[in-house]
Amino acid sequence: MIVKSEALSSRGRRTRAALVQAGREAFEERGYEAVRVDDVCARAGVSHGTFYTYFGSREDLFREVAAAVVGEMFTASVVGPTVPDDPYARIEAANLLYLRAWAANSRLVRMLEQAATGDESFRGLLLELREVFVRRGAEGLRRLQEQGLADPSLDPRLTAVMLGGMVEHFAHVWLDLGERTDERTAVAMLSTLWARAIGLTPASTKGAGS
Amino acid sequence: MIVKSEALSSRGRRTRAALVQAGREAFEERGYEAVRVDDVCARAGVSHGTFYTYFGSREDLFREVAAAVVGEMFTASVVGPTVPDDPYARIEAANLLYLRAWAANSRLVRMLEQAATGDESFRGLLLELREVFVRRGAEGLRRLQEQGLADPSLDPRLTAVMLGGMVEHFAHVWLDLGERTDERTAVAMLSTLWARAIGLTPASTKGAGS
Amino acid sequence: MIVKSEALSSRGRRTRAALVQAGREAFEERGYEAVRVDDVCARAGVSHGTFYTYFGSREDLFREVAAAVVGEMFTASVVGPTVPDDPYARIEAANLLYLRAWAANSRLVRMLEQAATGDESFRGLLLELREVFVRRGAEGLRRLQEQGLADPSLDPRLTAVMLGGMVEHFAHVWLDLGERTDERTAVAMLSTLWARAIGLTPASTKGAGS
Amino acid sequence: MIVKSEALSSRGRRTRAALVQAGREAFEERGYEAVRVDDVCARAGVSHGTFYTYFGSREDLFREVAAAVVGEMFTASVVGPTVPDDPYARIEAANLLYLRAWAANSRLVRMLEQAATGDESFRGLLLELREVFVRRGAEGLRRLQEQGLADPSLDPRLTAVMLGGMVEHFAHVWLDLGERTDERTAVAMLSTLWARAIGLTPASTKGAGS
DNA sequence: CATGAATGAGTCTTCATTCAT
């Protein structure tokens, strides 16, 4: 049972939003299983009875948080209007956004993965999230192939899954596991590897070593 | 409190091993948090009380299981004695083992990652696991660089982190999230991308598209 | 705290009546303990808060509903002005009304019995209800005894308790437990048994078998 | 989830029996809804965790108690080997046992009725209980009819439902609602009414008034 | 060593009731 915001007074909307925000922070900090409904309530400054006015369970809250996160990732990773002309620069721009999107929500996406293990609806959300990123990557590659700038023999989808996974995974290693690099170096490196892997032709594929 | 096998009678050793095996299966199937001590005992065919003869807690059991898994991954991923001469073939051989190692234990490693979130010792184990794979990858690259076969400007460690992550992540996507490919194609693709990314020079870098 | 109708505006009276009616339906359908104040409010189309404008608690509402039911049963079971001359016909007429009265409120009277277990005031109401029916039955019998139409050795009160109980109980079995008969047969049978039991003398005591 | 006695050690059996007994007393005293699992545990002298070793819920416990009660009623109401020759005496003997059986368990049967409202399995148990008593009554009547001792036009089942209901209901009124009579008078009266109602012929149908 | 009964801390969840608007 989830009570949607539209059905609420402004006070209700505020309380609900506070719970979602508190939940997001709590999940982020402690992990899904470790979060108690009461933790969330305390953080949001409401009694635990109030929680159940808006959500039927911790799972319902997480569903909401996860949906918000996925939505944000979609938004945040759209390459803006000023697309560079240079293909390599375009890859780099995409990777920067891509890396930031995953990095910003690394913990929560991991949680979503856990949750997806036992719940079909979470699994659906997760697959949807991946699919958007994969499709974008695949389309980018296909365009380059059509322009004769990338190896036409590569399967766009599989390539996108793999190289996209490289970025996503690096975001996790970087932030959650403490691999030490600065963003600039990371993006340069990811982009170099990506560009070379797809056989990007122009001279723009320069080294990006340490 | 963990009672080590060495201190036990053969009957005790058998019971203990049954618990570890049962725990491993249970964790694999249901995830860390969802596994009850009783589930493990039932699966192992012993009473609850017996569990505490050997392990102080569910966490202790998981520690043991995780250590076993990590050990197996180390062993399983060592490229055998018949190393091919061809650098690309070497990369491919390594990727095959690498992919299989991650795929075989994908779920448990994910669990270890969760556990690492809240527990330093699990974090240590996880970092150790990653470090071994990263170091191997980095050394392989360094060797190629020294032989003038790979781009010398690439930072070996960071490259290994990223490309290794690509393989590891693909194992997860492939097995846990149902991305549909056969192993042969996957390994060919991963190896192609890897080889190109590091600028492997010989003609051995052939296409591996769909 | 119960706010009586007299003290209310006509709008208030309407709201109050809606709550009583909704409560009656809810109690009937789901049983006392299973009814939530919110169910009643939803059914009455008012907010929870409003409930407490009129009633201090669910118990207060039930008290009101029970009183209404008891009142109706008193009214409904009064044998009308056209009393038949024939004693058997009179018994039959009374039994018909009696059966209908209990049948119409079977569930609510059962609830009242439950409530009476733990609350003196409900117990009082219940005893009052029974007493009215018992007294009526006893008086009927006494009149027949005085007229020499019924066995004078029967204790009127105890007989009324028992035979009245037979009717009341049958109403319950019939409606709540699904004993299958039609009303006509049931009334004929109850009346036959009743008439014979009190030794009603005239030839009017005809059979009423299947 | 109910753990059956057979699967338990003698200590377990004792604990389980204590819970059933405590539950029975608690239900009897306070009514189904008012009984807390903790009440039962306290009464049985065990922690509330222990309760769940044997029963999955309060409902499970009640199911067990109810089954025991129904079983006892079956046993207790069987007319012994020394059946009197006289039909009236037989009716009286049966009514005595019948009245005692209902009286001894009046409260619990009422509870079973409540429970039957919302749960099919309880409803089944209740109907089974009633059916046994109804069938016995009906068979007794049929035998008398065959012997030419009772009105052959009466439908045995319906008659048994009604007259049996009279006894059952009187047990309730007598014990739970405080109708004041002694057992001897009650049984005499019930038997007289019963005998006359079915048109028992012999002279043995003597008055039983106050 | 193995057993399984017992324990009780920890959580979730419900719902009657209050109260500011």
Place this chain on the structure above:
DNA sequence: AATGAATGAAGACTCATTCAT
């Protein structure tokens, strides 16, 4: 009068862990 957000007491249930046998 009516609303509905907020409250928190009350209870159900789970499960890791202990311990007597």
